[in-house]
Amino acid sequence: MVPEKDLSKYLVPGSDKTYYIPNFVSEDEEAYLLRKIQETPQNKWRQLANRRLQTWGGDLTPKNTLIPQSMPPFLSSYPDIISRIEATGIFKDSPHRRPNHVILNEYLPGQGIMPHEDGPSYHPVVATLSLGSHAVFHYYRYQSSQPADDTSTEGETVSTSGRGRIIDRTPALTILLEPRSLVITTSSLYTDHLHGIDNITEDAFAAHSPRPYYSTNNGDGQSKSGSEDRVCVANVEMLEGEVEKRVVREGGVLSRGTRYSLTCRDVGRVASVGTGKIFGRR
Numbered sequence: 001m002v003p004e005k006d007l008s009k010y011l012v013p014g015s016d017k018t019y020y021i022p023n024f025v026s027e028d029e030e031a032y033l034l035r036k037i038q039e040t041p042q043n044k045w046r047q048l049a050n051r052r053l054q055t056w057g058g059d060l061t062p063k064n065t066l067i068p069q070s071m072p073p074f075l076s077s078y079p080d081i082i083s084r085i086e087a088t089g090i091f092k093d094s095p096h097r098r099p100n101h102v103i104l105n106e107y108l109p110g111q112g113i114m115p116h117e118d119g120p121s122y123h124p125v126v127a128t129l130s131l132g133s134h135a136v137f138h139y140y141r142y143q144s145s146q147p148a149d150d151t152s153t154e155g156e157t158v159s160t161s162g163r164g165r166i167i168d169r170t171p172a173l174t175i176l177l178e179p180r181s182l183v184i185t186t187s188s189l190y191t192d193h194l195h196g197i198d199n200i201t202e203d204a205f206a207a208h209s210p211r212p213y214y215s216t217n218n219g220d221g222q223s224k225s226g227s228e229d230r231v232c233v234a235n236v237e238m239l240e241g242e243v244e245k246r247v248v249r250e251g252g253v254l255s256r257g258t259r260y261s262l263t264c265r266d267v268g269r270v271a272s273v274g275t276g277k278i279f280g281r282r
């Protein structure tokens with residue numbers, strides 16, 4: 001358990017209220033969760049272009065209302081991830097004071113998630129548990145607040161949530177998510193930034209102060225390393241894995257395995273099942 005008062009010691013340096021908690025679950029709990037994930041029915045998976053996902057806690061309507069379903073026991077009984085997240089205090093101002101919705105993402109080596117915002121359905125806090133493998137997680141800012149009128153620039157455009165705004169390709173903040181860690185994104189990194197994971201098979205770290213990170217390939221075996229790609233890993237001093245700590249500090253490569261992430265959020269609007277009424281709270 002992480003008592004609320006202690007959360008400040010997990011603040012990622014240089015971030016606006018983003019917290020990194022290594023070993024949020026134990027190795028045994030991780031193995032148990034991974035087994036439970038493997039045992040979920042195949043038809044629970046939704047295949048996207050570059051990853052698979054499952055949603056737990058219910059589905060969202062187009063108007064951002066949750067049609068609630070109960071959480072599986074491995075999130076609400078043992079290990080009780082939802083209560084453990086609630087105990088950090090980070091959801092104390094959210095409508096239900098704890099997450100009521102979880103998206104499980106599966107990433108094979110070479111798969112990632114393009115920069116995006118999580119959008120307005122949720123209270124602006126997300127707690128993400130990583131299982132099975134690491135990820136290098138980037139936060140990006142928009143290049144300007146003006147809508148893009150020329151999409152052929154260096155930047156990339158976001159068509160939906162970003163309404164065509166250009167993304168600054170240099171990450172505003174980069175953190176390494178170790179297996180079993182929890183990262184909590186709040187504040188401007190939730191509301192004004194995007195986040196994403198490159199679709200590459202390995203992450204390389206150069207042994208230069210201040211310990212830059214760069215991508216070695218994009219999944220097609222094409223190198224895109226170079227000083228212009230280098231950014232700092234903001235949570236380097238918070239890492240607890242011996243290998244991760246050494247590789248990020250001294251340089252080297254972390255090969256990606258299959259990673260599962262559980263993104264836990266609070267949806268404000270919840271339908272009252274049975275009456276057809278929609279309430280803002282439980």
Ligand SMILES: O=C(O)CCC(=O)C(=O)O
Binds near residue numbers: 128195263
């Ligand atoms: O896998 C992750 O860590 C991020 C997932 C994510 O951004 C999302 O599900 O919205």
Ligand SMILES: [Fe+2]
Binds near residue numbers: 116118195
């Ligand atoms: Fe996201």
